[in-house]
Amino acid sequence: MNVNELRNLIAKGEFSKPTAGYCKGHVQANMLVIPKKYADSFEKFAAQNAKAIPVLEIIENSFYSKNLAPDANLLNELPAYNIFENGKLIKTVNNIEEYYKEDLVFFLVGCSFTFENALINDGMPLRHVDEQKNVSMYNTNIKLTPVDMFDGSMVVSMRPIKKDKVADACVVTSHYPNMHGTPIHIGYPEMIGISDINKPDYGDFVEILEDEIPVFWPCGVTPQNVLEKIKLPFAITHAPGHMFVSDKKDSDYYV
């Protein structure tokens, strides 16, 4: 299925599943939608914390992407959306047309699916992909740099990597600085405030074998965690795993 077919099915409400594994090689993006009055502060906050919140595109006064997928409708071309009020998830929907107001600003944010393809292609199979699970994610004590009302701690994703491949995983992912880039931490979960590696805060648990080391990358769930913490009056996000599948290729973001 090509990317136009997939987004058409999604727009018609005929595809509402997670997007992992679809349109391989195409960049998938996280989305965050907030009222204009918070947008400047959030943009600066993202820039200060770009490893966790790498902004790929900002859309104002419109709900169509320009850069990532010209004319893709952001109100119905993602398979599922979460609606937040005062930091609380109040609803998950497949279409946000009824929530649209002119003062909303759309942020499309880089996602680790891009570097996961690179890891797999470079001989580092990923257990959560093989087992068709969601990646393991954890809250940490790694403080973000605050800007205005935005503040909080980083969420990380974890992938077990064979011990003699950990350095390679750093090098491979360093080529995708806009897709979270290099690991933020390697091994020793307790050093970043993770008390039980077997209990992820988001996503699924995967086993860590004896010859593997848990490797941690900054995660695109970070902004969702922040808006819950600061109780932002209103926000919309993609539902975890239900990403915006763009026209851009992973290779477009290789540096």
Add this chain to the structure above:
Amino acid sequence: MNVNELRNLIAKGEFSKPTAGYCKGHVQANMLVIPKKYADSFEKFAAQNAKAIPVLEIIENSFYSKNLAPDANLLNELPAYNIFENGKLIKTVNNIEEYYKEDLVFFLVGCSFTFENALINDGMPLRHVDEQKNVSMYNTNIKLTPVDMFDGSMVVSMRPIKKDKVADACVVTSHYPNMHGTPIHIGYPEMIGISDINKPDYGDFVEILEDEIPVFWPCGVTPQNVLEKIKLPFAITHAPGHMFVSDKKDSDYYV
């Protein structure tokens, strides 16, 4: 002091100290000298284990470098040499003219001093450098690929790196594949057969602080360890830390 001045002093017997910190930016090399009848096997062994034994130059039928420092005399332009018989260190000398025979082959091998400069320049200070100590080195259970009589395990060097800089250290050193390149292991010393990190097998102990992770690179002491193990009838090496300071620049080996 420029590199010619340093090598002249060494040749005259007026400099016999470790070379760390001299002629910064110049490539320093390990040296191994063995009889011709073992040289082909060793060359293949090094190629099979190039992360630990990255050969920069091989000199036959001569004792002058051609590539690393044209016309430098390898018999007296290193500050100290170790003489081995049947795998046993029998003597340390400042000049090997009396040991020279036409059938000896000289191997110059990459050294981690090159990437250490890069790490320091990139904001990763190294404790053993700051404390003017030798780097900590350990025997491991990482098996080398055997070729003919050559066989053994890898020796690694260890540098404590701040936890949020470990991935950067991998990326920086990946640019010097001929100077041992990326780490072979990160954290968890016991996973590579190191039972007590506080007791290095070679070099000096340095403290590992609470927010640091021990990072392990393949080490140029590996061939010395191999020739001891296999009891090679005759060999000469540089004395640890007393390197061949070449005309080449670190940047010549950046890829």
